[in-house]
Amino acid sequence: MGGGIAWSESVASNRTNQDLPVIARFDVRYRNYLAPDGSINRPLPASASDAKVLIALYRSMVLVRLFDRKAVALQRTGRLGTYAVSLGQEAVSPGIASAMREEDVLLPSYRDNGALIWRGVKLEEILLFWGGDERGSHFSGPTNDFPFCVPVGSQAPHAAGVAYAFKLRKEPRVAVCMFGDGATSKGDVYEAMNFAGAHKLPVVFVATNNQWAISVPLRLQTSCETLAQKAIAAGFTGEQVDGSDVLAVRAAAEEAITAARDGNGPRFIEAVTYRLGDHTTSDDASRYRSPDEVQAHWKKEPIARLRAYLVGQKLWSKLDEERLSAECNERIEAAVEHYLTTAPRRRETMFDHLYANLPEVYAAQRRELAGGHDA
């Protein structure tokens, strides 16, 4: 036989490939405790066996859902600006925030209302923000927490910076940075993770994978099987959790935050969930996804799931539910009232907080604006 060069080379290269040693292998774990019907898949983690914790998580999820509903109603009647709902993904925010300590720092995305609320931000402050008033970002709650980040992903480098400060000062604190699946396509996020990995910083990155970045589905965002594996390239562990199972989110967050606090470097959590609503109040999701798809995900939504479990455990009753709704609605109404009766700031205040000391040239502009008051 002639033994053409092409033939022998291809055989040779195949053989060599097989012989090449594997120098690294990685895996990505998936965590889930609660099935969509509320039954348990595996032994619950310690925190989740505490009824008080479970009920607190449940209450916060319900509060967020009712608050969202109200916010949308306000927007529809022209009393609030564009608003990002978290319908269907309510398990993520409290799951993450409840594992944080007060002295940790949260760096949220615009959809993480629930995490802010858990950390003590007032409902009226959130309304003020979405109502177009900067005072909404001067919120109550941990004073070091970052405001909502509207540009997608640009808060991730801040999180690395915050964590670097903790490390430099040897403080046992953790930065927790939240963003969506779309954000993982941004260089900002990878750059932050890469640095955090290289310096073993105490930071936890949380990607809420709700499958859609406005109209762009995950498969056009990445061909990665999981987002969690993006951590591997940055040198640390990424884990995927069922993001509609608040117990899984909470347990993953606890583990990751503890590891970070103990000096074991960053972690990445991908919480796989689903946005049941529109992207924001200016979006119409029916343009790009089918009712069937959405309907299927309603069957897995986080609130009904935890409720089923709690009811099964005799930890929750219909009466409890009614009381909770009433209580939430009362709290929400009070916040709305507060928001609606907060007068706009005087126009010249747009210069306040621009600089620590307003340079005189700009002070003159401020006076010009003040002079324009309708007396």
Next chain:
Amino acid sequence: MPEVTLVEAVNLALGRAMEDDPSVVVLGEDVGINGGVFRATVGLQKRFGPERVLDTPLAELLISGLCVGMAAQGLRPVGEIQFMGFIYPCLDQLVNHASRMRNRTQGRLTCPMVLRTPHGAGIRAPEHHSESTEAMLAHIPGLRVVMPSSPESAYGLLLAAIRDPDPVVFLEPTRLYRAAKGEVEDNGEALPLDRAFVLRDGRDITMISWGAVLKETAAAADALSDEGISAEVIDLATLKPYDEDTVLRSVAKTGRCIIVHEAARTGGFGAEIAATVAECSLASLLAPVTRVTGYDTIIPMARLEQHYMPSVDRIVTAARKLCQFR
């Protein structure tokens, strides 16, 4: 001729350009099935397929960098950045690559790309959705910065931008997307770039503006004419390179010049025009060149943003003051 909105005119121009030239590619976040968050690309994916109307990952630097690569390969990419507040990651590509590809390679590689983005405040949008930082872009040598102010100019200028052999940033006045209506014939006729348009002839004062705030400028001209002041209104349209000639000719005639822009005053593009007028037309000036602009502050969120914007009142007051110089 059909009446269309400004955003519909953008859509018409994109469709026409893609129809006429198979190398035109539209890319960006949500430009496909969703038709863009403002619907500028509505229907295009259906007409031209997902390879020519490409939903990109959420990555602005990528969008601008892809455009550079595609353009260097003879495609005519038209990238969309959803809001001007998200254009900043593109600056690296615009400054370091797009604008200087031709120069660096002495013409061996070129960059016929367009980057479109909504521009400006006044739509009660969330934070970072109301930017008007055109001066920053106009400072970059090798780039073109274009801003239409009506459906007609959106159609004609966008076609010109896509056909232009160099990189163009095309800033679309968000406030006018639906508010501005006009008759546009989809005849494939471009308007000239690098040329200002005299929207209204006048004798006493030259008012120069661009984009959405031309609306207030024109209204101010109306108000002034009731007082017997005849204002010439110029739509600058291309900011980089801008049409000094039309500006200077007008100022030579009127002797007075007001520049109106929504962007913050310091380092704004108005300063550039004022400097040119001062350098070249001192002899014909009857009054100091004046700017009416946004304030030197972050554009406030919805509740205060209207107080930030140059109002008809502020423009009229400034014009009156200039006319007191005799």
